[in-house]
Amino acid sequence: MQHLIYFIRKYRYFLLFILLEILAFYFTIQHHSYHQSKFVNSANFISGGLYNKVNSINEYFHLKTENQLLNEENAHLKNQLEIIQTAKNDSIYTVIDTTTHNIQKYEYTVAKVINNNFVKRNNYLTINKGTNNGISPELGVVNSKGIIGVVKNVSPKFATVLSILNSNSKINVRLKNSNHFGSLIWNGNDYNFVQIIDFPRQAKLKKGDTIITGGKSAIFPEGISVGTIHTIVIKNHQYHQINVKLFNDMSAIGQVQIVKNLQKEEQLNLEEKSNNE
Amino acid sequence: MNNVVLNNSIRFIGLLLLQVLILNHVNLFGFINPLLYIVWVLLFPIKKNKSAILFLSFLLGLSVDFFLDSGGIHAAATLFIAYIRLPILNTVLGKSDFDYLLFNIRSIAFIKALSFITILTLIHHFIVFSLEYFSFNAITSIMYNTILTGIFTIILSVLGIILFTKKK
Numbered sequence: 001m002q003h004l005i006y007f008i009r010k011y012r013y014f015l016l017f018i019l020l021e022i023l024a025f026y027f028t029i030q031h032h033s034y035h036q037s038k039f040v041n042s043a044n045f046i047s048g049g050l051y052n053k054v055n056s057i058n059e060y061f062h063l064k065t066e067n068q069l070l071n072e073e074n075a076h077l078k079n080q081l082e083i084i085q086t087a088k089n090d091s092i093y094t095v096i097d098t099t100t101h102n103i104q105k106y107e108y109t110v111a112k113v114i115n116n117n118f119v120k121r122n123n124y125l126t127i128n129k130g131t132n133n134g135i136s137p138e139l140g141v142v143n144s145k146g147i148i149g150v151v152k153n154v155s156p157k158f159a160t161v162l163s164i165l166n167s168n169s170k171i172n173v174r175l176k177n178s179n180h181f182g183s184l185i186w187n188g189n190d191y192n193f194v195q196i197i198d199f200p201r202q203a204k205l206k207k208g209d210t211i212i213t214g215g216k217s218a219i220f221p222e223g224i225s226v227g228t229i230h231t232i233v234i235k236n237h238q239y240h241q242i243n244v245k246l247f248n249d250m251s252a253i254g255q256v257q258i259v260k261n262l263q264k265e266e267q268l269n270l271e272e273k274s275n276n277e
Numbered sequence: 278m279n280n281v282v283l284n285n286s287i288r289f290i291g292l293l294l295l296q297v298l299i300l301n302h303v304n305l306f307g308f309i310n311p312l313l314y315i316v317w318v319l320l321f322p323i324k325k326n327k328s329a330i331l332f333l334s335f336l337l338g339l340s341v342d343f344f345l346d347s348g349g350i351h352a353a354a355t356l357f358i359a360y361i362r363l364p365i366l367n368t369v370l371g372k373s374d375f376d377y378l379l380f381n382i383r384s385i386a387f388i389k390a391l392s393f394i395t396i397l398t399l400i401h402h403f404i405v406f407s408l409e410y411f412s413f414n415a416i417t418s419i420m421y422n423t424i425l426t427g428i429f430t431i432i433l434s435v436l437g438i439i440l441f442t443k444k445k
Contacts, residue, residue: 012328013327013328013331013360016328016331016332017331017356017360020331020332020335020352020356021353021356021357023335023349023352024335024338024339024349024350024352024353024356025349025353026349027339027342027348027349027352028348028349028350028353028408029348030348030349031346031347031348031349031350032348032411040339040342040343040346040347040348040349041343041346042343042344042345042346044343046343047297047343047344050297050298050344051344054298115344117301117345117346119304119307119308119310120345120347120409121409121410121415121418122347122409124346126346160346188410188415188418251304
């Protein structure tokens with residue numbers, strides 16, 4: 001017993017060092033696993049609050065570009081409305097389905113990005129909406145130009161978003177003009193370019209083809225724009241690397257929308273049931 | 278003595294805020310963000326009792342982690358350099374015994390202070406980027422980031438120490 005006490009006294013700094021180092025490594029391992037929610041995240045009262053304060057000053061400098069974006073999206077939406085209106089007026093296409101008429105599939109919530117990282121290997125964003133506004137983990141985050149990421153940790157007032165610029169991010173995407181699917185990942189080199197893997201060999205790709213979300217996961221709606229194909233590297237008749245230039249400038253993101261799939265539970269339950277049988 | 282506590286507390290909070298609010302958004306050449314907050318570890322008074330520096334360095338690193346959403350990466354690296362600070366200093370100065378209380382980084386020769394800062398900064402950055410990439414395949418990216426970010430951290434640290442500390 002005396003030896004033990006002597007040992008601890010002699011090496012007490014080393015033991016303290018090892019103890020704290022183990023704790024730090026525990027947080028690091030937790031940080032690298034996708035499925036665990038993390039203790040260390042910026043969606044807390046102090047860091048979230050501080051980022052929010054600083055951002056409320058910063059956003060004055062970006063009002064012009066933000067307005068521009070809103071205007072562009074407005075024009076886009078007005079065009080779509082016009083198309084629907086015209087289609088409705090051509091009475092041939094008008095089918096009012098009373099059973100599905102009132103079912104809304106996706107619900108959008110507006111949020112502001114108060115902290116944005118894009119140069120690290122694993123990037124996260126912090127937004128100023130949390131559980132108080134109905135935000136929960138695993139919701140998609142988009143803006144008018146394309147996808148941003150998936151909600152990871154939430155606190156009452158803030159949430160962190162796993163950016164598409166993260167080694168844990170893997171999003172189902174497809175070509176706009178055909179139904180071939182692939183997965184969107186990021187190799188950590190340039191924040192303007194992301195990569196597609198698992199693309200079938202028979203799919204015909206061209207430089208400049210548009211990539212959109214595939215809608216196979218229950219997180220993102222189908223058809224949200226991602227980017228255009230920039231370079232294609234072919235090795236052994238397989239697509240070795242496909243670089244996609246993002247529509248979004250990930251270094252300048254202000255307002256975002258959080259997509260809530262109202263039928264997610266139903267879809268997941270059904271899939272679970274089929275898997276168990 | 279109280280003055281030392283106050284000084285270090287202000288430096289702790291000041292460097293933390295400087296790091297998370299300004300330096301993490303510098304993005305020099307697109308990807309370099311100097312990690313200046315480790316200057317706090319370099320300037321902390323050297324004492325026989327090492328538990329305070331170990332705890333506080335861990336806390337400083339963890340605070341940066343909270344803001345950066347990076348798990349325990351900065352906590353692990355900062356704690357490590359806090360632990361090896363004294364052995365490195367002994368090696369650089371080439372003696373094993375010196376006056377702990379009167380030690381000041383400005384009182385030793387510039388070249389020795391610079392090599393002390395350089396060694397600790399590079400070790401810290403190497404740990405940070407290794408844990409960030411977490412893969413042996415990315416060793417070139419790790420070294421590249423360590424060296425480039427390290428250079429800017431060292432330049433800023435040296436300038437900061439010269440400008441904001443008194444020569445004794």
